[in-house]
């Protein structure tokens with residue numbers, strides 16, 4: 001039986017991943033400090049739960065795979081205690097890599113499209129180095145995640161840890177926290193309550209929204225690859241560590257997102273209101289998914305409207 005540890009497993013992604021892995025017969029342990037994760041996300045899911053901060057050394061056990069998802073990920077949450085966020089990225093990654101080094105687990109690390117910052121290359125391929133402000137309000141997360149990638153590289157070099165990076169683009173779906181503060185959860189909840197949509201800036205900035213099931217498919221496929229398969233594919237690409245963009249390339253402005261939600265909820269009377277754009281907010285974002293397609297044989301399958309319908313159904317249950 002495959003033994004899996006999910007750090008941050010009580011959060012949005014972890015709750016979806018734990019469900020999938022349990023269904024597939026894995027023995028799942030979740031480590032979470034419940035900073036943004038919620039125990040209710042795991043209700044009825046047979047996992048071993050450890051309430052602990054990933055910045056502290058992780059209790060020894062023999063895992064086959066460790067998914068490192070522990071970090072607040074929405075801008076309002078990761079900016080709330082920015083030093084905590086930065087250290088969660090760095091110390092958490094280090095603790096995961098130390099454990100993996102000892103138990104020889106494969107590490108699947110949740111990196112992020114944020115490592116590209118406000119990108120000057122569009123769409124963003126993995127080889128793009130990014131355009132990140134080291135001193136802005138998003139730096140605690142962006143730079144923390146960049147260091148986590150570098151730490152991964154150094155542990156792979158120094159100790160042969162098998163670590164695989166996933167640069168996750170905007171993802172939405174059931175088990176998102178209603179208080180997450182991200183655009184999809186905000187807009188759906190505003191629409192369900194007939195409150196005005198809060199568009200930041202002009203609403204013309206774009207994002208590419210991926211339904212969570214598609215991401216979980218990619219996670220699972222990635223973990224099934226052998227180290228030799230990873231080496232062969234990524235060394236041919238000229239990168240030093242396995243790294244994949246995982247996201248849906250469908251690109252929408254925030255105004256289009258609001259309009260799509262309005263179409264799905266025809267009785268909704270929400271108007272559009274505008275608020276200033278937060279600092280360093282990326283203007284455009286869209287993954288180049290070629291490597292994930294070629295390596296995993298994966299492609300996102302859930303179109304925006306379909307994923308939004310499932311997410312709206314979930315948020316109705318939270319009202």
Ligand code: UDP
Nearest residue numbers: 075181182183184186198199200205254281
């Ligand atoms: N945004 C918005 N209204 C909101 C929340 C976010 O217009 O209520 C914008 C935000 O400024 C950004 C985009 O939506 O341009 C995506 O924001 P989110 O926080 O979901 O994720 P990000 O990709 O910025 O990390």
